[in-house]
Amino acid sequence: MSTDASGLDISAIRAQFPIVERIAYFNTGTAGVSPLSVAAATWADMQAFELDGEHGWGAGCERMERGREALAALLSAQREEIALTRNATDGVNLVVEGVGWRDGDEALLSAEEHPSMLFPWTYLTQRRDAKLNRFDLGMTPEETLGNVRAALTPRTRLLATSHVSSVTGKRAPAKEIAALCRERGILTLFDGAQAVGQFPLDLGDIGGDFYTGNCHKWLLGPKGTGFLYVRRDSLDELTPTFVGAGTGHFSDEGGLEPLDTASRFEYGTRDFGRYGGVEAVIEWHHGLGMDREFVRMRHLTDYLRDRLCALDGITVHTPRSWEDSSAMTTFSVPGVSGVELFHELREDHAVKLRIVGEVDGNRISTAVFNTEEEIDRLISLLHPYAKTAN
Ligand SMILES: Cc1ncc(COP(=O)(O)O)c(C=O)c1O
Structure with missing residues (x-):
C-alpha cells in the first residue's frame, strides 16, 4: 500500500x-506512459477496425464518441464543446489561424511558452500585421495577474498562456485571467498540455474561450490524442481552418454549413481506436x-x-x-x-x-x-x- x-x-x-x-x-511531462491494461484496450480497439474494415466504421465512430464523452465529463465541459485533435498543438493552430485577425491586433503570451504556442504565433506575425507581447508568470497568482494587467493594451485581441508552464511548472490563475480578459472583450486561449490529469479541471468554471490539451502526458493515454475545447458561446469567434467530411453539410444554397458544435473543427478519417483508448484511460483513472x-x-x-x-x-x-x-x-x-x-x-x-x-x-x-x-x-x-x- x-x-x-x-x-x-x-x-x-x-x-x-x-x-x-x-x-x-x-518525465511524464513530456510523454505519459500508458498502463499496460490501457495500452491493451487501445490496441484491441485499433485491431477491431482492422478486422472489420469499412464494416467497422460505425463501431469505430462510436468508440471515438465515447472517448469524447469521457473527456468532456472529465473536463466538466459539454461534449459539443470538444473537438478531438491529435495533440495540444493542433488546438493552438486552430485558434491562431481561426481568429479573424485584424491589422494591428496584438496577442499577449506568457514568457514561458512551449514551441507549440510560440511557433504558431511567431509564424502568424511573419505573415500578418500582428504583434506579440509577453508577460511574466509570477511566483504567485497575484503577481501573475499584476503582470497581465500591466501588459494588456487597447489592441490586445487575445491572451494565450500555458495553464501550467512546461518551463517551471508554475500554474497560471486561469479563472482570474479569463475573467479579467472577458470584461475587456479579450479572447483567451489556455494551453492545458501540462494541466490535464494533474489536478481537477472545470473548463466551464474557468470561463476561457479556448482550451487546448492532450491525453498523452499526465492522462497517460494513447499518443496522438488531444482536444480543443471551444466554449459554446465562443464558437463563432473561430473560423475552421481545415474543412472536409465531418465538418458540416451543404446548405440549401449549396454552401458549406459548418456543424454548430466544436466538431466543425474535425474532418476526414480518424484513428478511431486511439480515441477508444481515451475512454479506456479515463476509466482506468476513475477506477483508481x-x-x-x-x-x-x-x-x-x-x-x-x-x-x-x-x-x-x-x-x-x-x-x-x-x-x-x-x-x-x-x-x-x-x-x-x-x-x-x-x-x-x-x-x-x-x-x-x-x-x-x-x-x-x-x-x-x-x-x-x-x-x-x-x-x-x-x-x-x-x-x-x-x-x-x-
Ligand atoms: C505547455 C505545453 N504545451 C504544448 C505541448 C505540446 O503538446 P502536444 O505534443 O500534445 O502538442 C507541450 C509538450 O511538452 C507542453 O509542455
Whole structure:
C-alpha cells in the first residue's frame, strides 16, 4: 500500500508500468506512459477496425464518441464543446489561424511558452500585421495577474498562456485571467498540455474561450490524442481552418454549413481506436480514483521539494506551493550544465529527467507511479553536484 494519504496500492499500480523496473521515469511531462491494461484496450480497439474494415466504421465512430464523452465529463465541459485533435498543438493552430485577425491586433503570451504556442504565433506575425507581447508568470497568482494587467493594451485581441508552464511548472490563475480578459472583450486561449490529469479541471468554471490539451502526458493515454475545447458561446469567434467530411453539410444554397458544435473543427478519417483508448484511460483513472491520484502526486511533489530545497547550491525555479504549481519541479545548479547533468543521470544512473534549456536546468515530473525511494536516489545523486555549485 502507499505511504501517503491516498490509500493507493502503489505496487499494483507500478505493475502496470514495466518501465519502472528499468528506469526512474521522471518525465511524464513530456510523454505519459500508458498502463499496460490501457495500452491493451487501445490496441484491441485499433485491431477491431482492422478486422472489420469499412464494416467497422460505425463501431469505430462510436468508440471515438465515447472517448469524447469521457473527456468532456472529465473536463466538466459539454461534449459539443470538444473537438478531438491529435495533440495540444493542433488546438493552438486552430485558434491562431481561426481568429479573424485584424491589422494591428496584438496577442499577449506568457514568457514561458512551449514551441507549440510560440511557433504558431511567431509564424502568424511573419505573415500578418500582428504583434506579440509577453508577460511574466509570477511566483504567485497575484503577481501573475499584476503582470497581465500591466501588459494588456487597447489592441490586445487575445491572451494565450500555458495553464501550467512546461518551463517551471508554475500554474497560471486561469479563472482570474479569463475573467479579467472577458470584461475587456479579450479572447483567451489556455494551453492545458501540462494541466490535464494533474489536478481537477472545470473548463466551464474557468470561463476561457479556448482550451487546448492532450491525453498523452499526465492522462497517460494513447499518443496522438488531444482536444480543443471551444466554449459554446465562443464558437463563432473561430473560423475552421481545415474543412472536409465531418465538418458540416451543404446548405440549401449549396454552401458549406459548418456543424454548430466544436466538431466543425474535425474532418476526414480518424484513428478511431486511439480515441477508444481515451475512454479506456479515463476509466482506468476513475477506477483508481482521480482524487486519490492527485493526493499521491502532491505528496510526492512535496516530498521531493522538501529535499531539493534543502540542498545547498541548487536553485529551484518552481513555486513551493502545490496550488501555484503542479507535479513538475524545475531546478538548476549554477555552474553545472543542465545538459551534462541530464546525460549523466540518464546514462550512468537510469534516471530520466527533462532538460530545461531556458534555465540551463532540469525538470522532474512526479507521477502517480513514482516512489519516495526513487526520489531519495535522485536526491543522493544530486548531492555531489550541489557541493560543486559556485
Ligand atoms: C505547455 C505545453 N504545451 C504544448 C505541448 C505540446 O503538446 P502536444 O505534443 O500534445 O502538442 C507541450 C509538450 O511538452 C507542453 O509542455
